Amino acid sequence: MSGEAAFITALQNMALHSAARGLADDCAVLEVGGETLVLTHDMMVEGVHWLAGQDPADVAWKLVATNLSDLAAKGAEPIGVLLGYTLGESDARFVEGLAAALAHFGVPLLGGDTVCTPGPQTLGLTALGRARQRPVPSRSGARSGNSVWITGPVGAAMLGFEALQSGSGADSEAYRRPTPRLAEGRALAPLVTAMMDVSDGLLLDCTRMAEASQVTFSLDPACIPLPRGLPPERTHDAMRWGDDYELLFTLPAGQTPPCTATEIGEVRPRGAHPILLGETPPAGPLGYEHG
Amino acid sequence: MSGEAAFITALQNMALHSAARGLADDCAVLEVGGETLVLTHDMMVEGVHWLAGQDPADVAWKLVATNLSDLAAKGAEPIGVLLGYTLGESDARFVEGLAAALAHFGVPLLGGDTVCTPGPQTLGLTALGRARQRPVPSRSGARSGNSVWITGPVGAAMLGFEALQSGSGADSEAYRRPTPRLAEGRALAPLVTAMMDVSDGLLLDCTRMAEASQVTFSLDPACIPLPRGLPPERTHDAMRWGDDYELLFTLPAGQTPPCTATEIGEVRPRGAHPILLGETPPAGPLGYEHG
Numbered sequence: 001m002s003g004e005a006a007f008i009t010a011l012q013n014m015a016l017h018s019a020a021r022g023l024a025d026d027c028a029v030l031e032v033g034g035e036t037l038v039l040t041h042d043m044m045v046e047g048v049h050w051l052a053g054q055d056p057a058d059v060a061w062k063l064v065a066t067n068l069s070d071l072a073a074k075g076a077e078p079i080g081v082l083l084g085y086t087l088g089e090s091d092a093r094f095v096e097g098l099a100a101a102l103a104h105f106g107v108p109l110l111g112g113d114t115v116c117t118p119g120p121q122t123l124g125l126t127a128l129g130r131a132r133q134r135p136v137p138s139r140s141g142a143r144s145g146n147s148v149w150i151t152g153p154v155g156a157a158m159l160g161f162e163a164l165q166s167g168s169g170a171d172s173e174a175y176r177r178p179t180p181r182l183a184e185g186r187a188l189a190p191l192v193t194a195m196m197d198v199s200d201g202l203l204l205d206c207t208r209m210a211e212a213s214q215v216t217f218s219l220d221p222a223c224i225p226l227p228r229g230l231p232p233e234r235t236h237d238a239m240r241w242g243d244d245y246e247l248l249f250t251l252p253a254g255q256t257p258p259c260t261a262t263e264i265g266e267v268r269p270r271g272a273h274p275i276l277l278g279e280t281p282p283a284g285p286l287g288y289e290h291g
Numbered sequence: 292m293s294g295e296a297a298f299i300t301a302l303q304n305m306a307l308h309s310a311a312r313g314l315a316d317d318c319a320v321l322e323v324g325g326e327t328l329v330l331t332h333d334m335m336v337e338g339v340h341w342l343a344g345q346d347p348a349d350v351a352w353k354l355v356a357t358n359l360s361d362l363a364a365k366g367a368e369p370i371g372v373l374l375g376y377t378l379g380e381s382d383a384r385f386v387e388g389l390a391a392a393l394a395h396f397g398v399p400l401l402g403g404d405t406v407c408t409p410g411p412q413t414l415g416l417t418a419l420g421r422a423r424q425r426p427v428p429s430r431s432g433a434r435s436g437n438s439v440w441i442t443g444p445v446g447a448a449m450l451g452f453e454a455l456q457s458g459s460g461a462d463s464e465a466y467r468r469p470t471p472r473l474a475e476g477r478a479l480a481p482l483v484t485a486m487m488d489v490s491d492g493l494l495l496d497c498t499r500m501a502e503a504s505q506v507t508f509s510l511d512p513a514c515i516p517l518p519r520g521l522p523p524e525r526t527h528d529a530m531r532w533g534d535d536y537e538l539l540f541t542l543p544a545g546q547t548p549p550c551t552a553t554e555i556g557e558v559r560p561r562g563a564h565p566i567l568l569g570e571t572p573p574a575g576p577l578g579y580e581h582g
Contacts, residue, residue: 027402032421037323043405084375091297116336117411122410124415126332
């Protein structure tokens, strides 16, 4: 059992069931004063979630983008963020990236905390949003007969990461500065039966959605959108790499999404495996397992 | 300039003024759907905010308590918390302390994130509360002629820390498991002209409140409440140690607080020094400076 799974089991054993669900399911949904608030908190650690030596401005951008992506998957409009920041050597550069991301997405920084650390930089961000659609989309609503869709390619962040790591000079923006699909999420929220962002790999996140919905996803490998320039032999990896932050969603059969998206499969009654590539369960690890 | 001050200056230079205020002033206040929300995010780092080897259950308690203390200072009722947690070796024990604190204060864990780290454990908690009083008390409302009060002694956490560090076996609970003054904060909020929790030392936090209010506090050293058993020669230290989480507040002259509290001084027009002990500015460092 991974550290994360053990921690969630411990929470469940202490009767903190709703929190265990929240920690596993990314967002908390809360009714306050006639509004439905969506709250999420994501952490990033130097050397784990970003390469040591990476531009702190990109790290700041990604911290904001990944949290806003969780709001996007709920069709929520961002209200603001709180920052937990361990002071480092390039704080001014971090602030530049933070300011750029907040301005780009039109989100205010509401507050937070700064601390010193003797170890690697560790960042936390809490994002707060206002749901525009009730009930808020979840990952558990996919039904047999639905179609499975994704808003964009998987694997672009993988290529970007490899470009950055190798110093090849190839484009690494998809890895460094992902785009949360906020407008798409708001447009899709009234229509989808289930929705989540793909942060840990398409196959792993499809598995999570299929398991939460108690169904089986049959994906058509030939339909999965891939980035330009991806060598054909990397398709296997692209389906397992995370960090692209596209939205994965299911629609009733015949329904067309109101934004750019690709149909990648269909939902079947629950079978022996949560996901199939065509008729075959995928081999090997499915994606990035936390902890 | 400390790291925290430099970071806040960088935020200000990037036109993130409200965030800089939020990071310096602990809480964000937000109108949502006819409610006034109060949000705070505090971080704690192993070896910086707690002793390596300390009971993780106490660490969890303190993480919850310090954040709820920020809500207490705003007279807010807690709604819930989100946890940012780096997995460690004693996660089950941490969860026990977390569950105990949340049950004790009647606050749900709404969600959060868990990550791995190669470095010291780094924890973040976001607490969300509902203001019961508008405007929400701030630290900038103290006026000349007001009286200065505190809800309890300063220095108990210092003695507790020293007991824990020395292994003397003396009572260390005040350091390990502080109590946020939630009920007192709610009772005081409609009456106070300014309020904050004392987290970084009485003299430093008085200075911050006096500067935010553009006044001078004259404190009477003989009136400052101290814990039982404090050696007289430690009074100087007790006024500079933090972690007690009592509420510091100002009231119009003649007003009596509706909870246990001690009058410790008076507010004067702004003079050459933000705080005086009697008629003399205090010597040396005033408290715990972040970063």
